[in-house]
Amino acid sequence: MKVTINRWNAVSTWHWDHAQEELCGICRVAFEGTCPTCKYPGDDCPLIIGECKHAFHMHCLLKWLTTESSKGLCPMCRRKFKTATD
Template identity: 40%
Template sequence: MLCAIGIGCLTHFKHRRRTISDEPAIDITITRMRMGLDESTIESFEKIVLGESRRLPGVGHADGTGCCSICLSEYNGKDIIRCIPECKHCFHAHCIDEWLRMNATCPICRNSPSPSHSHLHISSS
């Protein structure tokens, strides 16, 4: 009796596995498309080394305190900062670089940092 149940279970799962493996595979690369700016556009945005005063050159940072809106870490002296030219918002360079590879807009104001959309690219990963 136990052997019959065991053989029945094996047959069922073997048939089920074959049915699942016969289904067409979904191309994951299509579902993971990212749209952002190309590397040369990102690199064209000015990078600065933050001084000990931690005073950022962009808008809304007059008091010299604050944190990166992407990683939420406070700015420290000697941090490398990148500012988006059109809106003057500033972030840690590594944070905004990664953001702009995946998104074509500023994370704060959502304006496009590129006046023309010719710099947009689509990459998959």
Template identity: 35%
Template structure:
């Protein structure tokens, strides 16, 4: 802390333009101060994850980033190499399903397949 206080006092006197009695400005001396350390390389690291509790659709058992069974059938009609979007439905309970799968499920019962809570749609996300 003493070093910080000394540096603060020096910088204040330089800003104001006042020098303590008997001291002269020596530009070479101020530039020749040794650095405590020098950062030569810095690498940032980050982790991410989905803010949902499941990665697979509990209804069709396909990964949520892959199309559902209905969309896979559409993809076969269009040919290999074409990308068919299969939207995901995220519920208030934070469980995710393919939109086609959950819409078929809701026709028979209005509950989440994973926790049996009443199903209410939070948002629809395109992959």
């Protein structure tokens, strides 16, 4: 019996959506990098994801939420920012 590799699967999963936010909506740096105030990516500069599914570097979001203009809203969709774990 011959083993055939199903290449269709490989092709369809390859086609992921690059429009999806891969950049922090605040500092516009990729999530695999750090926020502007951190040097090393990883646990020291975690990501935070809101109920609205927007993700940011935690430090960027905290800084944003301390500004008066934020009003506690998500900077992307202007909905009240709540983390998914709240």
